[in-house]
Amino acid sequence: ACVLHKVNDMSLIPWPMPEPGPDECLVEVQRVGICGSDVHYLKQGAIGDFVLRQPMVIGHESSGIITKVGHQVVGLKAGDRVALEPGVPCE
Numbered sequence: 001a002c003v004l005h006k007v008n009d010m011s012l013i014p015w016p017m018p019e020p021g022p023d024e025c026l027v028e029v030q031r032v033g034i035c036g037s038d039v040h041y042l043k044q045g046a047i048g049d050f051v052l053r054q055p056m057v058i059g060h061e062s063s064g065i066i067t068k069v070g071h072q073v074v075g076l077k078a079g080d081r082v083a084l085e086p087g088v089p090c091e
Helices: 036-044
Strands: 002-006 009-012 025-033 061-069 081-084
Touching: 025 081
Parallel strands: none
Antiparallel strands: 002 009, 025 061, 061 081
């Protein structure tokens, strides 16, 4: 994962692979776009009211392949290609 530790301090580090919850999917990310908000976090440590207070995985515009689905997931399956636009960053 690409982790932002603090302003101008970013590194690629191994990241634990979670198990999806009942209504979640696990996605193997294939591509990630870097956008203006990522640059704001890197250069200023904040965007709007959200301030970087702990290490954060950056790169929220991504696409990949579903590898696992929770038992309550409907309409998606392992092997499906998906694009993501989450509103909350990973911690």
